[in-house]
Amino acid sequence: MIDVSGKRVPVIATEEHYVIPEFVDASLSAARRAPNDLDGEDLAFFLGHPLGRPWLDPLSDLGEGRLRVMDEAGIDLAVLSLMSPGVQMQEGANALALARHVNDHLADTVRRHPTRFAGLAVFPPQDPAAAAKEVERAIRQLGLCGLVVNSHTHGEYLDDPKFWPIFEATEALDAPIYIHPRNPPNELRRYMSNSRGEKALAGGVWGFQFETSLHAVRLIVSGVFDRFPKLKIVLGHMGEGLPFWLYRLDDMYERGYRRHGKGAAKRLPSEYFADNFVITISGVHDHPLCHPTLSYCCSVIGTERVLFAADHPFSSAKAAAESLRTAPLAHEDIAKIAHENAERVFHLPSVAMQHAAPRDRAREEQAHT
């Protein structure tokens, strides 16, 4: 809980990353097979290089260390997601096998700490039919609260109808899909590199938002949301810039496409954004420009559609919570962003209710170990 002008507000963090040894091994193998891949280089650093330990250690911690970070920040519940790019660099049956193992492990982690963790399942877009089945298993049987996908899969995007069995499953289950960034396909390496060939634009500086915003716009203009009107997409990093572009997306889609009877999507981009998207503030804190950006996003898309996220361990959980606590918003808006919207979108039990009941973490944990 955080203290907002004297009132205690529960906090749910919705983009919190972790790894397990099987993911580390599989990712390092994939990185070795594709030594020039933009994501492969990042994985080799974070998961395999001694200098990556300050990230690998907290990523690997699904117990006391992570709970301590959450406690220090005032985060009650963390919605966990496997580190990017998840299973999406894997080939063939490996992707499905790894996804199933990861999801089983995550469900187990959530069972150990049911009041502190919830989880987003991974799935292999490489095999859409198997992915749809795994989505159903992860939500129905394992009790995970949504899905995470790390943008493209081998250069392909989810607006391609071949992937739509996945949307059919998530829509039927009312399970949101968090589209997390990864680097653009390697085909675009030159555009992520400076004239000396150094990949100066890859990662969080530009590549992530360049890639993920493209993915979201592809979904919007393709008509995906006419076919799946209840599909729910979560975008991190303040909506990957889309709140800023809604006016122009609408204007240009209307004038360039819809007025001439062209364009697959029946409605305006901002209408889909209002009905099918929520955004999180992951990675957006600890900078003088974050509060104006949060206020702007709230005014443009409404505080009902903005969720808290810390992006642990790639950003500081404490700074993220402090940024929300001091946001220039009304108390009830901060409460929506802190936990109410996440409870609604991910169908989570009320964190405030859990706090109202007597609670003994040590006993609870003993019961599950």
Added chain:
Amino acid sequence: MIDVSGKRVPVIATEEHYVIPEFVDASLSAARRAPNDLDGEDLAFFLGHPLGRPWLDPLSDLGEGRLRVMDEAGIDLAVLSLMSPGVQMQEGANALALARHVNDHLADTVRRHPTRFAGLAVFPPQDPAAAAKEVERAIRQLGLCGLVVNSHTHGEYLDDPKFWPIFEATEALDAPIYIHPRNPPNELRRYMSNSRGEKALAGGVWGFQFETSLHAVRLIVSGVFDRFPKLKIVLGHMGEGLPFWLYRLDDMYERGYRRHGKGAAKRLPSEYFADNFVITISGVHDHPLCHPTLSYCCSVIGTERVLFAADHPFSSAKAAAESLRTAPLAHEDIAKIAHENAERVFHLPSVAMQHAAPRDRAREEQAHT
């Protein structure tokens, strides 16, 4: 002039497009040589198809028709720029020859209507040394007030040091460069197309901002502004999204590059943005989301660095002016955006002063025709 709560405010529009017959012919030839080029298709439509006439006619009008549109909108002075992609689809010596002809013609247009038009010169990045010379001629001899470049040239970006003779010239002349959008290089055609191969993301819907923001970020992280600290860049469309991303550019550049002694740029992205960029509101009006976006940009980068632009004839000049007139900003901030900032950046004579002097447009025009 527009009426802002009872006070008359002069208006300078800074991204106003035109064509001349030689540009139309050269562009249609280039489009025929590259029939699948994303820009080529647009040029063939706007300049060569009967359905493109509603744009071609006002683009071609550099006299009474254009002045009437300006008068109706309350625009005192229009800073003209050749339609995108300018001379940048031309090959070899054609590009320079066309640029020189276009600039001569533009200077002549400005001479005919010195109180109503100013002009941005084009140059051929294809030949950086010749481009630098033409820049100098256009500013010094022809009296044009800045430059316009339409993002990439044959897939290359201005952060490549081979183009830096151009920056050397513009910095020495204190002449701003307006980086106007064009579509991404054709190499990226698949990313601008949906799964049916329709180029659903090209143009103003997404391709323009995807391309132009990439170009601006390339300049920022490459260290161009350490080498040319007085270089001035103008970005349209509310800064092509960059005001929204400054916090993350800073955070990720600092943590991913600078802290490890990497990254070519010495300072933080937002510092260069503050010192080396101004933005215009081109194409951003006539939508309920435009006022929040304008206010947000003003709060993030300051009203000193936001300029009015209508994007005629691709957007309505009247709607643009009305959007500024009714903006939820203080009168003095509207005056800065309406004309003061443009006068400073483009070294234009004060429009308010011209209004103070007796003025007879009919006589003035007769004297120049």
